[in-house]
Amino acid sequence: MELSYQSTRGKEANVTASQAILKGLAADGGLFMPCFIPRLDKTMKELSTLTYQETAYEVMKLFLNDYTEEELKGCINSAYDSKFDTEEIAPLAKADGAYYLELYHGSTIAFKDMALSILPHLMTVAAKKNQVKNKIVILTATSGDTGKAAMAGFADVEGTEIIVFYPKNGVSRVQELQMVTQKGTNTHVAAIHGNFDDAQTGVKKIFGDKEFAAQLEKKGYQLSSANSINIGRLVPQVVYYVYAYGKLLSGGEISDGERINVAVPTGNFGNILAAYLAKQMGVPIEKLICASNENKVLYDFFQSGTYDRNRDFILTSSPSMDILISSNLERLIYLSTGCDAEENAALMKELSETGSYTVTPAMKKFMEDFIGGFAGEAENQRTIKDLFDRTGYLIDTHTGVASSVYHQYKEQSKDETKTVIASTASPYKFSGSVLEALEGEKSAEDEFKIIDRLSNVSGIFIPQAVEEIRTAPVLHQTECDVDNMKETVMGFLA
Template sequence: MNLLYKSTRSEDVTVTASQAILKGLADDGGLFVPTSIPKLTIALSELAKLSYQETAFEVMRLFLTDFTDDELKNCINKAYDSKFDTEEIAPLVKADGAYYLELFHGSTIAFKDMALSILPHLLTTSARKNEVKNDIVILTATSGDTGKAALAGFADVEGTKIIVFYPKDGVSPIQEKQMVTQKGDNTYVVGIKGNFDDAQSGVKDMFNNKDLAKAMEEAGYQFSSANSINIGRLVPQIVYYVYAYSRLLANGQISNGEKMNVVVPTGNFGNILAAYYAKNMGLPIGKLICASNDNKVLYDFFKTGTYDRNRDFILTTSPSMDILISSNLERLIYRIAGGDATKTKDLMNALSSAGMYDITDDMKAELADFIGGYADEAKTASTIRDLYEKTGYVIDTHTAVAAAVYTDYVEATKDETKTVIASTASPYKFTRSVMEAIDGKYASMTDFELVDELSTIANVKVPQAIEDIRSAEVLHDTVCDTEKMQDTVETILKMK
């Protein structure tokens, strides 16, 4: 069966998977979604025998039906190779009763590598399939992790340029150093005087600017996205939930068909949406537990049915979750609205104009499998410290938000379902916050002294991604106001 994609905001146009990947965002501003969610065609018992790469093929071939088997396997094999520091790609580690799915073993030590290692290959394959002659300009906003992972993935990829916008004062020192030291003649990094939502809105505005698209076309360029709004980002994320279940099954930690719960630290909603898609494919997932930090717009949404971004934006120690406009939630809204594009568009327009919207009671009923929770800064820090003192296992701040929410959920419900916590970043990416959470005595150390101390107490080798930036030269120092983002892009592309 050839699976097609359509926008969340209109019914009249369908595109192939490769066309959806190339465009990133639909012309009407909506997000591409599959016309149906395919069911797994391989038995869970057989999945338990497969490698990560083989699992990726079995899942992704169901969504990317206009790719040949050879094309897809080529993309997968190029993505999930020695750039990951563990052969398993995404190992499961049991600690204090939960299973931590370590999604940070790629080249930039965050979960974004899981999708952004393969997206460049999916995109260039899509360009060939659709006879694209223009250079593809990857335009991306980042709250810290997507930026570096996208830069690393697209660096020196022929026929592409990548421009990443990030909040100048809204990422960790390690995150910023990773981005501004990125090599590659086609890579550009720009700090903005604003927060992530400002960066994301500016990028979306450029995607939706028809005059800019025309000028780009005349200059031999076209935009695409590496953000999780691109379906080529979402589909690879489904894989690791299927793989996690297969590992529990293979290791005898779960019986065939037994449900597992999933806890995901969530900002832009793409990561937990991938788990929701996996559940709809037939993977035995029970509860989808959405963990927020102090920017708890999603927690409030699941509790009340009202999405309201009209609140203070809080900078936290889990900056990749410092988001008030969760773009991927639109895909869930479309699904629980029964595929009603008009309803979805109306709600998104309300969010844009009034900063909020309410869903219907019928839509709320479709969210029964979602649980919202949140952890404030104190709870996040104490969770890191308590887990380390109890087990010796060190987690980053984002994973700690999820672990804290999981603890609260179990205390409230007594639910003993086996649970996978998405561990979305290495503690080395947020070393200062992690080490100061463990013990205040570390506050006086420099960032790289903390890196070495973390290696000692956790008995984990310093990742190559951190070693690479110890003495790396800053190559990107552009900073602009949010209203100058388009001007900056046009200057980079020598269009003005």
């Protein structure tokens, strides 16, 4: 059976991989999913001998089946090159009995680089394949990391414009500086007066506005997305879970076929969904530990079967997870209905109209591979400090949430299965919060003085991505209300 893509809400089917990447979001508001999840055609033992780039090809060729071998390898080699500061691309560090999968060695020091380094290449190839004459406008909302990674990936890429919305006062200072200092004649960023969910909802509304799409079409533009709702973001994330298992196997940490658990700090649900897809492809993964911060909508969902975003939005020291509407969860819900697009669409309509929905017992059983947990601010700080004091290994506040939840789960379940923890950002991306965890008090110093102190305390070098923004001029100063996002888009393109 030939793999094609269909919308989780049923109105689009038989879409090619390149078309799904170009569109980003389906016309009915659904997300594109493959009509089946392919199985790996090499054994884990064979995969364990491959480089990251070779592993990427073996995984991605199965999903992106209308790309030729030459096209796909070209995209992979352009993405995973010297912009990463380690040869392995995604190294594994063993600390305190767990394996930290370091996903932050790219140019923006966060895991979003893993997919957003390749998405512009996949998209430009897709545009040529599908004879697209319009300029592609990448429109995205960010809770901090996607924005910079997308802007860096698409900066000055021919035939594209990129527009990013982020919540004013809802990201770390380093995250904000990385965005507002981004070069590139085609890059645009606006701080919205609201939170991430407001930004994401506003972007989704723009995608669903057919009249606005027609206006853009007349001006020679068409919209696409770099958010994790784009299948071109999700597929490259599957790669690093396959690679991690292979590295554990080749390093003698596990035996062939031995099952592992995976713990992921989770906001929009894309990163842990990628681990789930890796499991479905044949990677021996047992439990998927879904770690939330105090915005614990996903924890409550896995406990009760009810998804309810009607709650206070809490700003935490792990801002990339400060999310109440986890867009990628829709893909798992769709799978749990047996790919019943009508049933899924009804649940998503209920979420849109009432802010909640409840899954059936059968759907809840389908998701029993997932374990939900959450960590508050004090627990997160304790975990970061304790790990550093005992091992000298330093993690950021998002990885701290995952590490906290992993240790809670291990203690409660007595499960001794070897576990990979997705380490999603450099400690320097959230230096103020990390230093506070180590020293027990908040510093009133300037961001870069804090970064220098963190380097002195930890002995860990400051990444080039941070040094670059120390003196970079601010190039983007636009702010807007949530209701004016459409006008802001038009203003940028005028």
